[in-house]
Amino acid sequence: MRWHTLSPLVAKDLALFFRNRFFAFITILGLAAYVGLYLAMPQTVDEIIEVGLHARSDAEPVTEILNAQGLSFLSMDSEQELRQAVLDGVVMGGILLPEGMLADLAQGARPTVAVLVPSDTPAEMREVMVVLVEALALGLSGSPLNLVVHEETLGPDMGGSQIPPRDRMLPLLAVVVLMMETLGLASLIAEEIQTGTLRALMITPLGVGELFAAKGFTSVTMTFAQVSLLMLIIGGLQHQPLLILLTLLLGSLMVTGIGFLMASWGKEMLSVMGIGMLVIIVLSIPPFGVLFPGTVTAWARLIPSHHLADTIHQVANLGAGWGQVWQNLVILLAVDVLLFGLGIAVLKRKLR
Amino acid sequence: MANAAIVADSLTYRYGELTAVDRISFQVAEGEVLGFLGPNGAGKTTTVRMLTGQLRPMEGTATILGLDVARMPKAVQAQIGVCFETANLYEQMTAVENLRLFGRLFGVKDLNVEALLARVGLDGRGKDRVAGYSKGMRQRLMVARALVNRPRILFLDEPTEGLDPVSAEAIRNLVLEERERGVTVLLTTHNMLEADRLSDRVAFVNQGRIVALDTPHNLKQQYGKRTVKAQVAGEQGRLETRQVTLDAPDTASALQALFSQERVITVHSEEASLEDIFVQLTGRRLTQ
Numbered sequence: 001m002r003w004h005t006l007s008p009l010v011a012k013d014l015a016l017f018f019r020n021r022f023f024a025f026i027t028i029l030g031l032a033a034y035v036g037l038y039l040a041m042p043q044t045v046d047e048i049i050e051v052g053l054h055a056r057s058d059a060e061p062v063t064e065i066l067n068a069q070g071l072s073f074l075s076m077d078s079e080q081e082l083r084q085a086v087l088d089g090v091v092m093g094g095i096l097l098p099e100g101m102l103a104d105l106a107q108g109a110r111p112t113v114a115v116l117v118p119s120d121t122p123a124e125m126r127e128v129m130v131v132l133v134e135a136l137a138l139g140l141s142g143s144p145l146n147l148v149v150h151e152e153t154l155g156p157d158m159g160g161s162q163i164p165p166r167d168r169m170l171p172l173l174a175v176v177v178l179m180m181e182t183l184g185l186a187s188l189i190a191e192e193i194q195t196g197t198l199r200a201l202m203i204t205p206l207g208v209g210e211l212f213a214a215k216g217f218t219s220v221t222m223t224f225a226q227v228s229l230l231m232l233i234i235g236g237l238q239h240q241p242l243l244i245l246l247t248l249l250l251g252s253l254m255v256t257g258i259g260f261l262m263a264s265w266g267k268e269m270l271s272v273m274g275i276g277m278l279v280i281i282v283l284s285i286p287p288f289g290v291l292f293p294g295t296v297t298a299w300a301r302l303i304p305s306h307h308l309a310d311t312i313h314q315v316a317n318l319g320a321g322w323g324q325v326w327q328n329l330v331i332l333l334a335v336d337v338l339l340f341g342l343g344i345a346v347l348k349r350k351l352r
Numbered sequence: 353m354a355n356a357a358i359v360a361d362s363l364t365y366r367y368g369e370l371t372a373v374d375r376i377s378f379q380v381a382e383g384e385v386l387g388f389l390g391p392n393g394a395g396k397t398t399t400v401r402m403l404t405g406q407l408r409p410m411e412g413t414a415t416i417l418g419l420d421v422a423r424m425p426k427a428v429q430a431q432i433g434v435c436f437e438t439a440n441l442y443e444q445m446t447a448v449e450n451l452r453l454f455g456r457l458f459g460v461k462d463l464n465v466e467a468l469l470a471r472v473g474l475d476g477r478g479k480d481r482v483a484g485y486s487k488g489m490r491q492r493l494m495v496a497r498a499l500v501n502r503p504r505i506l507f508l509d510e511p512t513e514g515l516d517p518v519s520a521e522a523i524r525n526l527v528l529e530e531r532e533r534g535v536t537v538l539l540t541t542h543n544m545l546e547a548d549r550l551s552d553r554v555a556f557v558n559q560g561r562i563v564a565l566d567t568p569h570n571l572k573q574q575y576g577k578r579t580v581k582a583q584v585a586g587e588q589g590r591l592e593t594r595q596v597t598l599d600a601p602d603t604a605s606a607l608q609a610l611f612s613q614e615r616v617i618t619v620h621s622e623e624a625s626l627e628d629i630f631v632q633l634t635g636r637r638l639t640q
Contacts, residue, residue, distance in 0.1 A: 019445075
């Protein structure tokens with residue numbers, strides 16, 4: 001590998017990247033937009049789940065009993081008001097107590113309690129609401145629950161200090177920034193294949209290995225610099241900066257391999273962008289799972305970006321160290337080697 | 353051939369079922385210009401790609417300056433200059449940047465970009481981006497790029513195709529200058545006049561094979577017919593054309609009859625063109 005051969009190629013690629021107004025624009029504007037998006041996301045998490053309550057009668061005694069037991073509901077004056085609050089999302093759900101409920105409970109009858117939930121409430125949440133009503137009924141009947149609940153928190157107790165959405169978004173931002181930069185470089189390679197400039201390069205003493213080394217160096221440097229700068233600005237490097245930077249470097253290698261593949265599949269900028277958008281969507285699934293826990297099933301672990309997103313989340317948001325994430329890093333490195341090798345093999349074939 | 357710069361020995365290449373190059377063999381001496389003539393799809397470009405290390409021959413060998421191209425492509429490529437059929441320049445870079453990039457890749461330390469641009473008539477335009485160049489300017493820059501490493505062998509693939517007369521002439525003069533410097537040139541073209549003017553020898557390529565290889569003069573001697581074409585005043589003063597073939601047994605009497613029996617207005621001697629010979633040998637035209 002000869003540096004005097006690599007350096008003009010790297011300089012050429014950087015010049016071409018920034019002379020493409022579109023990519024130059026989205027690189028600079030993108031950085032500002034990602035920072036803006038991060039800042040626009042909530043900084044805190046509201047841990048209170050508000051539930052509305054309307055008792056057709058006995059409203060005062062019911063509220064007193066519940067308050068005495070430490071349960072607080074948003075009391076509604078009418079059934080209509082409760083229904084509207086549920087529909088408007090003011091409360092997560094509503095509980096409608098029937099008339100004469102306290103008396104019925106005292107006589108051992110089984111009054112019917114209506115639980116109101118919005119149509120998009122997950123099944124798990126509906127079950128929680130039903131359990132809540134059952135607990136409520138026990139409280140109102142004066143019968144204490146005949147068991148002691150012992151709570152044990154596994155891992156760091158995040159109660160009262162939940163991860164804000166903006167920090168949950170760090171892995172997603174990292175993946176998107178890495179991929180956006182890679183799109184530009186993949187487009188340049190595709191264009192070089194299409195216009196035949198790569199053929200012209202290959203008729204010089206430049207070896208195929210040197211060509212890919214130069215392309216890889218440019219891509220990794222650009223993506224790594226961009227994503228590291230973003231992380232620095234939004235505070236993603238506050239905890240274990242070296243570990244985060246290493247993860248981002250491995251992420252840069254991963255997307256460069258993917259970039260090589262995209263460049264060989266696409267013919268010019270538009271087709272590379274089209275393919276790239278699909279790839280971004282797929283790669284964004286694991287970080288979406290971090291942003292919205294419970295929305296992504298286990299198969300998302302098979303997506304190459306999972307180990308990148310998970311490591312950033314573990315380290316930046318949960319305070320994990322080398323010991324907790326080393327397996328992720330090893331897998332990420334293996335994915336890099338695989339994608340890089342595959343990308344180079346496919347591109348080499350296309351060059352022939 | 354004693355000092356063969358290019359040796360092609362039974363070169364063969366197939367694209368699937370199609371045999372693009374079918375056991376082509378020829379040699380080009382150092383300092384010689386060989387015109388490679390043939391219509392589109394004849395196998396010219398594929399042959400050049402094998403000779404320049406862009407394609408690996410499926411059969412046969414290519415030797416450049418004594419080096420086996422398939423085994424040492426990079427050593428070969430360091431000593432050759434290639435001008436492609438279609439412009440493949442970095443459009444968002446200037447001419448100077450394009451030439452400097454390739455100069456550095458070839459390891460040329462004393463590259464005089466301005467002098468090189470002046471040779472192809474692009475002096476003063478070096479700092480303009482190639483995207484703003486005309487087709488002729490791009491092609492001239494392509495030729496300049498092929499010269500950055502002062503190659504011992506030049507491969508020019510249709511270098512004047514579709515160019516304006518000024519640009520085409522500039523490139524032709526450059527080929528002649530390079531020949532004067534002792535550079536070997538393989539000129540791929542289907543422009544027979546260009547081949548006739550620039551080439552020491554020409555090879556006719558058709559359907560992946562060389563059907564004739566000799567100097568233009570010898571080919572004309574061997575396959576062409578010299579004629580005298582005369583315009584005579586016909587009935588009611590209309591011009592009519594008469595043609596007398598030279599080198600025929602009755603040439604003398606036919607010429608005598610022409611001048612004694614007709615009122616000759618103009619007389620021109622003509623020899624066969626390379627195009628005529630190509631058609632005669634292959635039944636196809638070069639521009640097909």
